[in-house]
Structure formats: structure tokens, C-alpha cells
Amino acid sequence: MEREQFEKLVEEALASLPQKFKELIHNVAVIVEDLPTKETRRTIGVPSRSNILGLYHGVPYTHRGPYYGNVPPDVIIIYQQPIERICRSDDEIKERIQEVVVHEVGHYFGLSDDELRDIEFQIKKRGKLEEI
Numbered sequence: 001m002e003r004e005q006f007e008k009l010v011e012e013a014l015a016s017l018p019q020k021f022k023e024l025i026h027n028v029a030v031i032v033e034d035l036p037t038k039e040t041r042r043t044i045g046v047p048s049r050s051n052i053l054g055l056y057h058g059v060p061y062t063h064r065g066p067y068y069g070n071v072p073p074d075v076i077i078i079y080q081q082p083i084e085r086i087c088r089s090d091d092e093i094k095e096r097i098q099e100v101v102v103h104e105v106g107h108y109f110g111l112s113d114d115e116l117r118d119i120e121f122q123i124k125k126r127g128k129l130e131e132i
Contacts, residue, residue, distance in 0.1 A: 013101035054100040062110030
């Protein structure tokens with residue numbers, strides 16, 4: 001998939017988040033990269049053959065106090081090639097991007113991987129994040 005089309009799907013995934021979450025997201029840059037670097041893999045302790053689909057860097061919303069300010073933006077990275085590798089169609093890519101965006105935004109809000117797995121299960125079961 002062309003990068004421009006992939007980035008558009010990421011933008012659509014962000015735009016589809018419930019308004020109550022979008023209103024709380026501040027100082028976050030969302031970017032698309034091809035692959036995680038070796039340094040990134042080493043830093044987070046993930047083997048080179050593991051798929052990393054996205055990554056959140058920053059201070060989670062729940063850890064920001066009254067003195068939080070004048071800091072560089074948090075960053076959410078969506079990795080294009082690993083997502084494309086595990087998907088068979090453009091529709092699957094779109095769905096996976098939505099899942100990864102929700103997951104990484106969840107980290108922004110301070111949720112753990114276990115909490116996010118529960119939410120992802122509920123989204124698949126019910127069909128919408130707003131109903132969770």
C-alpha cells in the first residue's frame with residue numbers, strides 16, 4: 001500500500017475515536033514509519049522476529065500532574081510494514097490500523113497491555129469503542 005493511503009487510514013482511525021477521548025488527547029504526534037529500529041527493539045526488549053505494530057512514547061495522561069508542560073509531544077508510531085505483512089487485504093489493513101491506534105491511544109491514557117486486551121476483546125464483541 002502506498003504510504004499516503006496508509007497514513008490516510010491512520011488519520012481516519014484517529015478521527016473515528018469517540019469524542020470524549022479525542023477531547024482529552026493533547027500534545028501527541030502520530031507518525032507512520034516502515035519498521036521499528038534495532039535500537040527501539042533493544043530498548044523495549046523485543047526480539048527481531050517479533051511484530052511490533054505500534055508504539056507509544058511519552059508521559060501517560062494519568063501521570064501528568066499540575067507541573068506537566070513545556071515538554072516535547074508524546075509520540076505514537078504506527079509501523080506500516082509489519083501491519084501489511086500480517087494482513088491479506090486492504091480491508092484487513094484498515095481494521096488492524098484501527099486496532100493498533102486504539103491500543104496505542106490506550107497507552108496514552110495509562111492503560112496496561114492486560115487492560116487493553118480486555119478492551120480490545122469487548123470492541124470485537126460489541127463492535128464499538130463507545131459502548132465500552
